[in-house]
Amino acid sequence: MRTVAVINQKGGCGKTTVSINLASALAAKGHRTLLVDMDPQSHCAVGLAVPEEQIEHSIYDVLIGTGRGEPMRINEILWQICERFELAPSSIDLAAFEQQMAGITDRENCLRKVLDGIRDEYDYVVIDCPPSVSLLTFNALRAATDVVVPVEMGYFSLHGLSKQLETLNVLCRQCDQHINVMVLGSMYDIRTKMGREILAELKKNFSNRMFKTVVNFNTKLKEAASLGQPISEYDPSSKGFKDFLSLADELMGTDTKMHRAELVNSLQAKLGVISASAEELLATLKPEPKQQIEVSSDGPTFEEKLADFYGVHQINGKVLFSTLYPRAETVKIAGDFNGWNPELTEMEKVSEKGKWQLQLPLEKGTYRYRLVVDGQWQQDPYNELTEINPFGDMNSVMYVD
Ligand SMILES: Nc1ncnc2c1ncn2[C@@H]1O[C@H](COP(=O)(O)OP(=O)(O)O)[C@@H](O)[C@H]1O
Ligand SMILES: [Mg+2]
Helix, strand or coil, rough: EEEEEEEECCCCCCCHHHHHHHHHHHCCCCCCEEEEEEECCCHHHHCCCHHHCCCCHHHHHHHHHHHCCCCCCCCHHHEECCCEEEEEECCCCHHHHHCCCCCCCHHHHHHHHHHCCCCCCCCCCEECEEEEEECHHHHHHCCCCEEEEEECCCCCHCCCHHHHHHHHHHHHHHHCCCEEEEEEECCCCCCCHHHHHHHHHHHHHHHEECCCCCCCHHHHHHHHHHHHCCHHHHHCCHHHHHHHHHHHHHHHHHCCCCCHHHHHHHHHHHHHHHHHHHHHHHHCCCCCCCCCCCCCCCCCCHHHHHHHHHEEECCEEEEEEEEEEECCEEEEEEEHCCCHHHHHHHHHCCCCCCCEEECCCCCCEEEEEEEECEEEEEECCCCCCCCEEECCEEEEEEECC
């Protein structure tokens, strides 16, 4: 039995998407596969349409039972997702695991003991980890034969990457078993130059510690999750599923026999280089500091006038978003250029009247986005170009040339 922990302390880099769909691809290839959700947020249950209100017992009960010497069989909590694919769901109680286990010896080995008890029943166990360095993640690491670190291929992913890897390295050193650590490029958008550069840099640095397979950004993966299905069921002909089949093949073919010290050291040796090149890349790709457009004494230039109109405009090789929300507290932008994460691109209020602006350096291409006004997602009221999205809402569309 191989146990694959999907770890990255950063949220939103694709851990849950990778966990669910890698598990489904392994099952589709004929392997008996168990997905264990170690994140108290229970995103695996959500993404696989397991009704949360009907989860009576979760991995929390099994782990706590093991820690306290009153074991509960993991089989009692499992949900069948499809053929050969089962889920051990989590629950919010898991957030209190660390506190509940305080003072209990061997608390970092609870999951390992649980999985040891079923090693003949499964070929693969995939563990979805929370975005934190906690006792839960450490339990996953202790149980693991393999670690997959998804790294989102966007500008914001480089922030803190070497720190994340360093933490992982420290944790790996505290494990006594062999662990095969591999980096996986995720949410890759081949159309952006930045994505291609980041991928090339990671490949250069990690070489054999990086999967050749890259998980492309594919809206089918998002749709599948929102409808509660693995991609193998939702759209087996999609690019998203092909990526996961190829990842499963590669994982099945990787050698787990390399010596532990060698693995950890190879990662350690790379950290300095990765850190330096990430900084360098960040500097070259850096979005310009937000600028307030000032009207010069000679009267406004054409571009300055353009900037006064709301909507999206290309100015000096950048895209300027302008909008008017007089009463809003926050206005953010979520789009396919930032993994639909509004936290990464907050607009700035530039006038008392309630004008909000943000400039982004975007490569040539077609983009879709929505504005998030005080937490409410909506289309850009000043952009006429729209497109219906899979959820029946309107995305705003823009072309950068
Ligand atoms: N390859 C991908 N293509 C499209 N959307 C993706 C992809 N990977 C992740 N996402 C989306 O990005 C968001 C964050 O992904 P998720 O897997 O939940 O990350 P994490 O578990 O690391 O927080 C989700 O909305 C998910 O649907
Ligand atoms: Mg997650």
